[in-house]
Amino acid sequence: MDNKIRNSSDYSHCRPGVADKLTTSVDAVEVARWQKQGRKTLGSALSSTRLQIERRTRQIYNLLTNEGFTAVADRVRAKAVDWIKPRKFTWEVRPEDVIAADLERRPLNCLLPIVADQPIMINWVMVPAGPGSGGHTTISRIIRYLQAKGHKNRVYFYDPYGGDQKYYEHLARQHYGITCEIGWVRNGMSDAHAVVATSWPSAYAVYNAGTAGKRFYFVQDYEPYFYPVGTNSALAENTYRMGFHGITAGRWLADKLSREFGMDTDSFPFGCDTARYHYEASARRSGIAFYARPETPRRAVELGLLALELFAKRQPGIELHLFGTDMAGTSLKFIDHGVASPEKLNDVYNSCRAGLALSLTNVSLVPHEMLACGCIPVVNDAGHNRMVLDNPYVRYAPLTPSGLAAALDDVVCAPDADAHSKRAAASVLTMSWDTAGAAVEEALYRSLLRAN
Known part of the structure; x- marks a missing residue:
């Protein structure tokens, strides 16, 4: 037999009959080898499956024992959400608008002539919102103030998701009290003295529009912080490089945008609806009242809940009131007010000695609302909070469960708590959204006159 055979299945050189026997023998060996390999693979798969089943069984048992059925249900929901969510990137701005926004070649927008103390035309470009948006509430207050001063406002919705136009117009009028003309960016905008972006997605629409008018940016928070470092955070940050004149909620944002991006900025003070x-x-x-919105990560709800757990152990007889969203399923014992109306919140604040309102970026409207009702707000100690709140009755605390719990404990145990509450309420009586509106009006006039 030729000992130079290179292919075990090639026996063409053998005598008839011998090749058949050899082939049959080799085939049997091959089959046996594959069967053995198959049994080994199947055994390995079964072993791995058994290990996973045992692991998940122990995990579920531990969760049920230590945290209850809710914890198991939460894990199942989280897995389900992860399974059904889109695998592709979700655009909050139309990609074609991002492509069109060439920041190296800023468009030269025509300007309409302006006369000091004469009414001006303002286009407000915003993403439509459902009920209860604090940012849209502030914008609508400013629009109503300017409208009352004789200025003409128009609202243009920018919606990359293709929402229903009539529905959002209805919400804008019913929930936010907007009475001016409402249109959609996709249908084009009329010329105006001022064209105002109100969020980072809307800034792309304002940048690309051929509409006449000086560009402004109504900034209520540092929106790159809303996202992990990635495409959305980069796109949001780039809007501060578009050359708009910034009008910001509070001085912290004005300082940050001016210092880090060279923006021309003005700011307006936070108002308070003391009516x-x-x-x-x-x-x-x-x-204790706690502003809890888990869907808004910058409000640090999870840390707040840990702080309330510590506080409840020290002060088990004090009721905890949560508002902002439906918090059913939390192990903490509390009264859940969900998304509450201003009238309901006024009652909640007045029933509480202290409130917890955390913010990792620009502050919300909640601390001032609490103060107006004599409820002492405990907030995380941060430069942006101190600069914007600027009130001696706000209690600042380290952003740790123990630090926040200790501050709440100090407030409720203070010997002169009633008198302190009354003084705190008096400290914001002069705060008005008219003051904020006047600051915005002045900033618009000053910038427009300088541009002309």
Whole structure:
């Protein structure tokens, strides 16, 4: 037999009959080898499956024992959400608008002539919102103020998701009190003295529009912080390089955008709706109010809940009131107010000695609302909070569960708590959204006159 055979299946050189026997023998060996390999693979797969089943069984048992059925249900929901969510990137701005926004070649927008103290035309470009948006509430307050001063406003919605136009117009009028003309960017904008972006997606629409008018940016928070470092954070940051004149909620944003991006900025002070939020002398104050919105990560809800757990162990007789969203399923014992109306919140604040309102970026409207009702807000100690709140009755605390719990404990145990509450409410009586509106009006006039 030729000992130079290179292919075990090639026996063409053998005598008839011998090749058949050899082939049959080799085939049997091959089959046996594959069967053995198959049994080994199947055994390995079964072993791995058994290990995973045992692991998941122990995990579920531990969760049920230590945290209850809710914890198991939460894990199942989280896995389900991860499974069904889109695998592709979700654009919050139309990609074609990003491509069109060449920041190296800024468009030269025509300017309409302006006369000091004469009414001006303002286009507001915003993403449509459902009920309860604090940012849209502030914008609508400013629009109403300017409208009352004789200026003409138009609202243009920018919606990359293709929402229903009539529905969002209805919400804008019913929930935010917008009475001016409402249109959609996709249908084009009329010329105006000022064209105002109100969020980072809308900034791309304002940048690309051929509409006449000086560009402004109504900035209420540092929106790159809303995302992990990635495409959305980069796209949001780039809007501060578009050359708009910034009008910001509070001085912190004005300083940050001017310092880091060279933007021309003005700021307006936070207002407080003291007609809706007010001190009630007859109220019995004993609880703690917590602004809890887990869907808004910058409000650090998880840290707040840990702080309340520590506080509840120290003060088990004090009621905890949560508001902002439906918090059902949390192990903490509390009264859940969900998405509450201003009238309901006024009652909640007046029933509480202290409130917890955390913010990792620009502050929300909540601390001032609490103050107006005599509820002492405990906030995380940060430069942006101190600069914007600027109130001696705000209690600052380290952003740790123990630090926040200790501050809440100090407030509720203070010997002069009633008098302190009354003084705190008096400290914001002069705060008005008219003051904020006047600051915006002045900033618009000053910038427009300088441009002309």
